[in-house]
Amino acid sequence: MSATPSPSGPVGPLLSVRDLGVTFRTPDGDVRAVDGVSFDLAEGRTLGIVGESGSGKSVTAKALMNLLPSYADVEGTITFDGRDVRALATARERHFWGVELTMVFQDPMTSLNPVKRIGEQIAECLRVHLGRSRRDASAAALDLLERVGIPEPRKRLRQYPHELSGGLRQRVVIAMALACGPRLLIADEPTTALDVTVQKHILDLLDDLRRERGMSMVLITHDLGVVKGRADDVMVMYGGRTMEHAASGPLFTAMRHPYTSALLETIPRIDAAAHARLVPIAGRPPNPSELGPWCPFAPRCGSRVEACTVEAPPLVDDGTGHRSACFAPLGAGEA
C-alpha cells in the first residue's frame, strides 16, 4: 500500500500511524472519511495537516485521540512511543489520552464548561489526571494562565468562559491542554474562528510552548499560510487521503502533487497586484459518496492521465522522505 513514511531524525518517531482508515456506518450508507493515511512524527517536531473542508483532517485527529463515535469503524495502527494505543484496554492505560496526548479544538467552548469558573476547570484537570492536591492545583492553574499570556490571570481564575473574548478562551483551552505536560498536542484549527491579529499571537504561543517543552505538535488547518514557516513537516489531505507529505521546505519549493500546486496557485496573494486574475480549480471538493478506488482529485486535475480514474495512485517516497500520491507528478519529466 503506502510507502514507508519519512525517516524522522535520529530518535525514532514518537507517533507512528499506519494505514489509518475510518468509515462511518450511517443510516444513509457508509462514509469513508479517512483512507490509508500513514505518517510518522518525531519528538519535538510539528506536523501541519492541511486540506479543505471535508478532507478528513478532524477525523484523523479524532482517531488519534480515540474520540470517534461507536458507529465509526477504524482500521490501521497507531503507535505512540512504541505502544499500540488502539489496544490500550485498562482505564489506567487509557489515561494516556488527556495526559500524554491532548487536543485543542477550533471552538474553545467544546472544551470548556460554561458554568464553571476558569480556575476550577484547569485545577480539575490537574487533580483528575495528575492527582495533585487542591492547593497545588490552584497554584499551578495560575502559573499556566500566566504562561499562556492571559492578562490579569488572578482575576481570570474566578471568571466564567462567557466573560472572556474568543482569543482569551482559546488561551485558556491551551492552558488546560498543557496542564498535564503532554508529549504531543493536536491543535485542530485552533485559530480559524479568531481574527488574524489574535491568530498570530496564538500560533506564536503554541510555537514557544512546543519549543520550551520539547513537545511535538500536529497543527491542523485549511490555510497553507498558517503552516508555512511553522511546521517542520506538512501533509496535504484531499478526499480522506494523503496527497503529499514532505518537510515544509521541499513541500513549498519542490511540490510534486498537482493538487498541492493548484491549491497554492488559487489562493489570492497579498504580494500580487490588485485585480490579478486568479487561477481557479474547476469543480468542487468531493462528497464522501463520490469517492472510490481512484484518485480523489482526478475529476478536477489538469495533469490527469487514464490511470487516475481507474485506481488510486500509491503514496510513493522519492527516497528523501518526500511522499506523493500521483500518477503524473509535477517535475516527473525533468532530470
Place this chain on the structure above:
Amino acid sequence: MAGSGKAHLRAADEVLVRVEDLVVEFPAGRGRTVKAVSGISLDIARGETLGLVGESGCGKSTTGKAIIQLPPPTSGSVHHGLVDLTELSGEAMRRRRTDVQMIFQDPISSLNPRRTVGDIVAEPLRVWGPHGRDEQRALVDRMLEAVGIDPEVARDKHPHEFSGGQCQRISIARSLVVDPELLICDEPVSALDVSVQAQILNMLEDLKAEYGLTLVFIAHDLAVVKNVSDRVAVMYLGKLCEVAGPDALFAEAAHPYTALLLDSIPEPDPTVELDEGLSEGLELPSPIEPPSGCRFRTRCPHATERCAAEEPQMRRVADGHHVACHHPLVAVAE
C-alpha cells in the same frame, strides 16, 4: 477614526453613493448602547469596488446594512445620486432597493430551504419587478447561466442539493436579477473552500464588467480584498482608519492599525516592515464604552496623550490615500 473627517471624500458628481457621518447604535440593556458605527463617511464611485476590511465586530456588516437601510442608521445620510435614502419612506425605499442590493453574510443559510432555486432567484422580481411570468423565468434562467449554474438542472431543486459555492452563486444570481447599480457583498467567499473561492472572485469581476456594477466588498481576508478592490477602507471599532488604493495601502500603510493587520497575515510579506511592540493589548475594547480620542490607542504602539484627548481627523497622505492618525507611519501632505 480611529478618527472622523471627510478629507477623503470625492466630488459629489464623481460618486454613485456617498455616506456621510453614518452612526448606527443598538440598545445594549441597562440604558447602554453599542456604538457599532460612529460617524463614518465614505463614497463609492460608479464602477468601482470598495473593499471594507477590519476585525470581527468593527462594524462592516452594520455599515453595509445601513447603506440599504436595513435598518436605517441612527443618524447620518446615504446619498444615492441626489436622493438621501435615509429620508425615504419604507415603500419608496423598497422600490429603490432594485438599485441597491446586498448579499448578506452567510447567504447559504439565508436561502429558504423550502423553496426551489427558480423561486429563490425570482423572488426580488416578485416584489419589485414589473415582469410577467414568462419574462421572469427567462430572466432567472439568464442570471443562473451568468453565474455558471445550469438552469435546466437547478431550477426545480432546493438549496440543500447544492454545494456552498453553488449556493453562493445562486444568491449572487438572486441579487443581480433586478439589475442593481450597487451590490454590497458581505463576506461572499469566507465560507467557501479555497479551491472554489477563486471561481467566485473571478466571476464577480466578470459580472462587474459585464453589468457595469459598482461593488462594496466586505471581507476580513486582506489578500482577497486587495485582489478585488479599487479602493480599500480599513475600519476599527466603528471608525475609519485609512482609505487608499489597494496597491498603495499594502505597500505603504499609513495607519498603525493597517500595519498591525498586514503584520498578522500568516504568510508575511517580506516587504512589509514589522512594527515592534504590537504584541501588547490584545483585547478589542468594548463598542459600548469605546476609548476616548483615537479608538485604536489602547492597542497602538505609537499612542501619545494627544491620542487619548483628541480624535484624529482624516488627512491626505497622497492622492486617493487618506489616514486618520495623529502619528501616521507615512508623512501626511499638509
